[in-house]
Amino acid sequence: MNDTTATAPLRLGTRRSKLAMAQSGMVAESVRQLTGRPVELVEITTYGDVSREALAQIGGTGVFVSALRDALLAGEIDFAVHSLKDLPTSQPDDLALAAIPLREDPRDVLVARDGLTFETLPEGARIGTGSPRRMAQLNAWAHALGRRIETVPIRGNIDTRIGFVTGGELDAVVLAAAGLNRIGRIDEATQFLSSDTVLPAPGQGALAIECAMTNAPLAATLAELDDPRTRLAVTAERSLLAALEAGCSAPVGALADFQGDDRAVTEMRLRGVVGTTDGSTLVQLSTTGPVPASDEDALALGRALAAEMLDKGAAGLMGERAL
Numbered sequence: 407m408n409d410t411t412a413t414a415p416l417r418l419g420t421r422r423s424k425l426a427m428a429q430s431g432m433v434a435e436s437v438r439q440l441t442g443r444p445v446e447l448v449e450i451t452t453y454g455d456v457s458r459e460a461l462a463q464i465g466g467t468g469v470f471v472s473a474l475r476d477a478l479l480a481g482e483i484d485f486a487v488h489s490l491k492d493l494p495t496s497q498p499d500d501l502a503l504a505a506i507p508l509r510e511d512p513r514d515v516l517v518a519r520d521g522l523t524f525e526t527l528p529e530g531a532r533i534g535t536g537s538p539r540r541m542a543q544l545n546a547w548a549h550a551l552g553r554r555i556e557t558v559p560i561r562g563n564i565d566t567r568i569g570f571v572t573g574g575e576l577d578a579v580v581l582a583a584a585g586l587n588r589i590g591r592i593d594e595a596t597q598f599l600s601s602d603t604v605l606p607a608p609g610q611g612a613l614a615i616e617c618a619m620t621n622a623p624l625a626a627t628l629a630e631l632d633d634p635r636t637r638l639a640v641t642a643e644r645s646l647l648a649a650l651e652a653g654c655s656a657p658v659g660a661l662a663d664f665q666g667d668d669r670a671v672t673e674m675r676l677r678g679v680v681g682t683t684d685g686s687t688l689v690q691l692s693t694t695g696p697v698p699a700s701d702e703d704a705l706a707l708g709r710a711l712a713a714e715m716l717d718k719g720a721a722g723l724m725g726e727r728a729l
């Protein structure tokens with residue numbers, strides 16, 4: 407590297423949404439500190455940002471991601487930051503998943519009117535979410551409580567979705583804690599939904615930093631931002647999702663977490679759920695074992711749990727995913 411390339415700004419491609427800008431800003435700062443180089447944000451518009459169609463209808467998988475990837479491959483940007491849960495499970499050969507930084511809170515939260523919780527919402531409450539995974543688990547939860555709710559399909563950015571509650575159109579919406587946290591609105595959550603009740607999307611709360619495979623020096627530098635334990639967890643979750651042959655709009659939840667204290671983590675637990683959006687049937691399984699020794703072991707764990715779920719009838723539920 408000569409002097410010019412060493413001091414030239416690194417170009418970080420980002421979507422324009424408040425969440426994407428917040429995430430990219432956080433990573434830009436880390437990369438600045440790591441490299442001593444300036445990082446410039448380059449705004450890219452993705453199909454997921456401009457389409458008014460329901461995400462489930464346009465296929466879900468990758469709509470937020472492909473424009474950023476095109477820009478990486480065209481050399482218009484040097485690296486990109488994605489919400490890991492928006493990344494398709496298959497990684498293109500020419501792009502490196504250079505780093506998966508430390509995950510933050512993976513849980514979903516309820517943002518309800520008047521400080522209400524799921525349990526204190528009135529009978530027949532209208533709860534907004536565009537996610538079949540959330541619908542399935544919320545409906546199953548209501549059913550277990552002997553309650554009736556109405557899940558209302560919505561989409562839009564976080565501000566728009568919270569606006570349905572503040573505007574009085576819905577009693578509550580469900581969002582990812584991590585997203586609210588990153589845009590500084592976590593105080594508006596009225597309940598954190600336990601992963602024992604609602605499993606998050608595979609990879610929720612984690613970020614992915616991607617660059618072109620041909621840019622090996624940059625990939626090596628970015629790798630310093632990787633959190634190995636987060637990588638193992640999300641690798642297992644995404645492997646489960648891939649093995650269930652589901653896109654990101656399918657009703658699949660998964661979460662891997664670690665048991666033991668921070669200095670002596672000994673075991674990893676992987677939980678997965680798939681269901682019908684009406685919540686009448688859920689297949690939920692869990693497995694706990696030694697912390698995977700490699701990404702390959704984490705992949706195998708996800709595949710094994712998925713196979714068990716398919717055995718227990720998950721396959722029959724997946725047919726519903728186009729709905």
Ligand SMILES: NCc1[nH]cc(CCC(=O)O)c1CC(=O)O
Nearest residue numbers: 489491581582584585610611612
């Ligand atoms: N599907 C949109 C999306 N992608 C990532 C997040 C939240 C941040 C994260 O999970 O890392 C959100 C918003 C939401 O689900 O509330």
